[in-house]
Amino acid sequence: MNASAYNFAYLDEQTKxxxxxxxxxxxxxxxxxxxxxxxxxxxxxxxxxxGVQVTAAILGPDDVxxxxxxxxxxxxxxxxxxxxxxxxxxVATTTSTEDATVIQTRHRIPEAPLHAGQVLVYQVPIPxxxxxLEPRETETRRMHALxxxxxxxxxxxxxxxxxxxIATSYAYPxxxxxxxxxxxxxxxKFDNPKMDDxxxxxxxxxGREKRIYAxxxxxxxxxxxFEDHPFTRYRFDAPCALCGxxxxxxxxxxxxxxxxxxFVCSDTDYCEGRQAAGHRGTExxxxxxxxxxx
Amino acid sequence: xxxxxELPAGFADKVxxxxxxxxSVMDAMARPGSVQRxxxxxxxxxxxxxxxxxxxxxxxxxxxxxxLDAAVSSTPDVAxxxxxxxxxxxxxxxxxxxxxxxxxxxxxxxxxxxALGSSEYPDRSTTLILQVDSLSAGPACELTxxxxxxxxxxxxxxxxxxxxxxxxxxxxxxxxxxxxxxxDDAIVAIPRTTRLAAYGA
Numbered sequence: 001m002n003a004s005a006y007n008f009a010y011l012d013e014q015t016k017x018x019x020x021x022x023x024x025x026x027x028x029x030x031x032x033x034x035x036x037x038x039x040x041x042x043x044x045x046x047x048x049x050x051g052v053q054v055t056a057a058i059l060g061p062d063d064v065x066x067x068x069x070x071x072x073x074x075x076x077x078x079x080x081x082x083x084x085x086x087x088x089x090x091v092a093t094t095t096s097t098e099d100a101t102v103i104q105t106r107h108r109i110p111e112a113p114l115h116a117g118q119v120l121v122y123q124v125p126i127p128x129x130x131x132x133l134e135p136r137e138t139e140t141r142r143m144h145a146l147x148x149x150x151x152x153x154x155x156x157x158x159x160x161x162x163x164x165x166i167a168t169s170y171a172y173p174x175x176x177x178x179x180x181x182x183x184x185x186x187x188x189k190f191d192n193p194k195m196d197d198x199x200x201x202x203x204x205x206x207g208r209e210k211r212i213y214a215x216x217x218x219x220x221x222x223x224x225x226f227e228d229h230p231f232t233r234y235r236f237d238a239p240c241a242l243c244g245x246x247x248x249x250x251x252x253x254x255x256x257x258x259x260x261x262x263f264v265c266s267d268t269d270y271c272e273g274r275q276a277a278g279h280r281g282t283e284x285x286x287x288x289x290x291x292x293x294x
Numbered sequence: 295x296x297x298x299x300e301l302p303a304g305f306a307d308k309v310x311x312x313x314x315x316x317x318s319v320m321d322a323m324a325r326p327g328s329v330q331r332x333x334x335x336x337x338x339x340x341x342x343x344x345x346x347x348x349x350x351x352x353x354x355x356x357x358x359x360x361x362l363d364a365a366v367s368s369t370p371d372v373a374x375x376x377x378x379x380x381x382x383x384x385x386x387x388x389x390x391x392x393x394x395x396x397x398x399x400x401x402x403x404x405x406x407x408x409a410l411g412s413s414e415y416p417d418r419s420t421t422l423i424l425q426v427d428s429l430s431a432g433p434a435c436e437l438t439x440x441x442x443x444x445x446x447x448x449x450x451x452x453x454x455x456x457x458x459x460x461x462x463x464x465x466x467x468x469x470x471x472x473x474x475x476x477x478d479d480a481i482v483a484i485p486r487t488t489r490l491a492a493y494g495a
Contacts, residue, residue, distance in 0.1 A: 028485035
């Protein structure tokens with residue numbers, strides 16, 4: 001592919017203007033889903049076409065881009081999107097949360113705290129939190145207009161009636177700036193509290209559903225709950241097997257067909273940083289052993 | 295009469311200038327009250343400040359009807375320049391405009407003459423671009439709301455009635471008007487979520 005045959009960051013300028021206008025309105029109306037004329041991208045829906053379009057519209061030559069897929073910098077989706085922008089925009093890329101200015105994510109918020117000046121871009125499959133409760137767009141649009149969110153509370157209540165607790169564990173609905181109920185994309189609910197009063201700007205792009213929405217920095221984001229069933233974070237009750245962290249979101253890794261498993265940090269950059277700082281978990285190879293395998 | 299050859303130039307580098315200008319506007323909108331700089335260089339016709347011109351080149355196109363106030367449209371230069379560089383239609387009814395460029399904040403129409411959007415589509419609203427004489431002098435206002443860590447202070451040479459009208463945005467939400475104040479190359483945004491109070495009150 002001859003990358004220089006493409007415009008900077010792939011998209012044409014008219015498309016960028018349209019997306020940029022949508023982003024500005026999204027920031028002005030936190031949590032409201034702004035319709036936009038989503039383009040066909042050189043990757044299938046479900047691979048982050050919405051996030052890629054938002055990133056392409058904001059990215060500049062001085063930006064440092066990080067892309068994560070479920071916390072990992074090293075999976076196919078993350079690597080291909082990082083390479084896409086390295087090729088079409090020539091931007092620097094990184095795996096370090098601290099060094100990145102733009103972070104595109106498929107569903108996780110990094111463990112390391114974000115800071116002002118960073119933009120977190122979420123890839124969103126279904127932007128409408130009420131869609132599985134009410135399939136008609138005309139109706140969900142009216143429910144948002146009226147702030148009529150009783151149906152969502154009924155859904156959470158039915159969780160309690162059936163399971164004894166709110167069993168929704170990802171795409172857990174939040175209320176932004178005390179007005180719009182928003183789908184935080186399928187992030188594990190463990191990450192929901194990080195959205196509240198976050199110093200970084202958070203942008204959400206849904207390519208197939210053609211919606212962009214945003215949470216400005218320092219905005220209140222409240223996970224919906226009940227007084228007698230307050231929102232709780234969820235994580236496996238184990239330390240990370242590689243770095244020993246006991247406060248991070250963990251992936252469960254099945255190791256054989258005998259049922260043995262291990263838990264490791266989902267955020268690979270954070271886990272590697274801790275290991276580099278000398279933290280060890282139960283499954284960490286001793287350094288000399290790793291060298292022997294070298 | 296101004297011919298096309300005499301029109302002030304647009305961006306020298308359309309792609310990267312538009313990107314850096316957009317990031318300034320995005321940062322301004324995401325952090326109301328903060329002063330952002332527009333670094334991109336572009337020509338600007340007569341009554342237009344260079345910040346306004348850069349925003350126009352970045353965000354206006356054939357999809358965005360633009361309304362100009364009397365101060366900006368006193369000569370046909372601005373309309374011609376906009377048409378040549380952005381293809382944006384210039385409209386006479388402010389309630390149909392996506393953007394409004396206002397050079398004289400003393401005599402601007404009341405905010406409810408512009409598009410506020412609907413409850414279903416609050417994004418279909420006018421973004422006002424107000425040129426002011428200063429963003430470091432004039433009446434001060436205390437800002438709170440999304441994007442602001444605690445409170446921020448805004449100083450701008452705007453008529454007090456404008457601040458009062460912007461405070462009324464609170465009662466319309468999610469409908470409302472978003473404002474970008476421009477002085478030369480400095481910009482400050484006041485999105486509809488920002489609450490204004492007299493400073494020190």
